[in-house]
Ligand SMILES: NC(=O)c1ccc[n+]([C@@H]2O[C@H](COP(=O)([O-])OP(=O)(O)OC[C@H]3O[C@@H](n4cnc5c(N)ncnc54)[C@H](O)[C@@H]3O)[C@@H](O)[C@H]2O)c1
């Protein structure tokens with residue numbers, strides 16, 4: 001794929017020049033000739049003789065940005081000032097802050113929110129631990145936990161480098177579900193250590209969102225934490241992705257008028273995302289799924305199947321296909337890729353069944369260029385924001401957690417995930433549905449509430465009657481007033 005100018009590589013360039021010259025058209029002409037795109041021009045200072053402007057330019061990458069700047073240096077009448085990378089500017093000082101909900105103006109406030117008042121609240125919680133949900137941040141707070149071992153598609157870059165991503169996830173929790181999420185980047189690599197650290201911090205939180213932890217460790221870490229903690233533990237790269245894929249597939253199959261129970265699905269990738277997608281596809285009724293990984297198609301005769309691969313071989317591949325991914329996609333109705341960049345070509349997509357569906361979701365480079373895929377497939381989706389049909393787990397995790405927290409759920413089930421997938425799909429109405437609109441934008445106001453309501457309702461059904469948080473209704477207990 002040829003990189004296009006985008007906001008993620010935008011720069012702001014300070015430029016000074018004579019006020020009456022043709023400098024502005026020279027500048028914009030030079031930028032456009034170099035393939036950049038001017039999106040804003042702000043006058044920073046102006047006088048009768050000279051003016052200073054900040055010009056914002058979209059570029060296609062770091063080297064491209066540098067070549068645009070070099071070209072501007074060549075305009076004689078223009079003086080170049082500082083050049084700022086807008087992505088780095090947006091990260092200066094981090095993306096989050098903690099704010100007090102109660103004003104602290106004088107001694108009265110201190111006595112209420114801190115000592116001595118707080119001591120009675122401490123005793124109340126020690127006596128009735130469930131009161132922590134009413135009297136602390138616990139009820140609306142989620143930990144976003146990583147060890148930095150599988151950051152986006154970048155690999156194992158460690159906990160410190162993972163912090164901007166975890167801050168970003170926390171910001172998305174707040175923006176889309178009004179959940180207070182906090183980034184926790186653990187300097188730990190052993191499964192036992194990670195489990196122990198998450199358990200140790202769990203008292204503060206109503207849920208744990210695991211992020212960017214590499215497979216296969218992520219499976220054991222999640223399984224153990226789900227068993228050992230009484231709050232939901234959700235590995236977003238697995239289940240958030242699975243919800244979005246099943247949701248998008250439901251609508252894509254409506255477009256191509258095929259049935260999930262009979263379509264032939266090829267899933268490329270048997271890691272964190274692939275394994276969870278497979279589970280949820282099975283739960284949604286898919287029967288003919290062939291999974292391939294870096295060593296080719298997974299089947300029970302393949303040597304050295306380890307980890308979850310024997311399970312995958314046992315529940316997939318009903319027609320006993322062997323060989324490569326390319327062999328598997330021939331005549332397939334659906335391709336779902338959560339594996340690696342550019343592993344399919346145009347001929348592979350052309351060899352799929354009529355009215356095929358391609359979800360090429362490897363980030364940042366998909367399994368096949370979506371423009372090429374669209375020459376043969378009827379519905380194409382990617383993980384990217386610069387193409388139609390972006391499948392990203394931000395469509396799921398804020399609403400899923402909102403629903404789990406509101407139901408005070410202790411865990412989640414496949415039925416809750418399926419309910420979330422259905423609700424997300426239904427945000428796109430039959431009148432709106434078309435090959436380029438199978439999945440809504442996260443900025444569609446109905447997304448989070450639809451997912452949250454579906455998860456909460458399903459959670460309540462599965463949990464029976466759930467205590468509701470009654471808020472500030474005073475009750476006399478043991479001579480003390482508990483709010
Ligand atoms: N768009 C989204 O919302 C979204 C969500 C989750 C993951 N992803 C993307 O999916 C990819 C996989 O993520 P993951 O967390 O499951 O990673 P993972 O490392 O857990 O699993 C990767 C899988 O891909 C297979 N693979 C690697 N190279 C391959 C190749 N050349 N040919 C065929 N298979 C190959 C591996 O064998 C493994 O099964 C990444 O690119 C990630 O960015 C996208």
Ligand SMILES: O=C(O)C[C@H](O)C(=O)O
Nearest residue numbers: 152153237363392393394
């Ligand atoms: O987490 C995301 O936003 C994307 C996805 O999990 C990925 O690994 O690319």
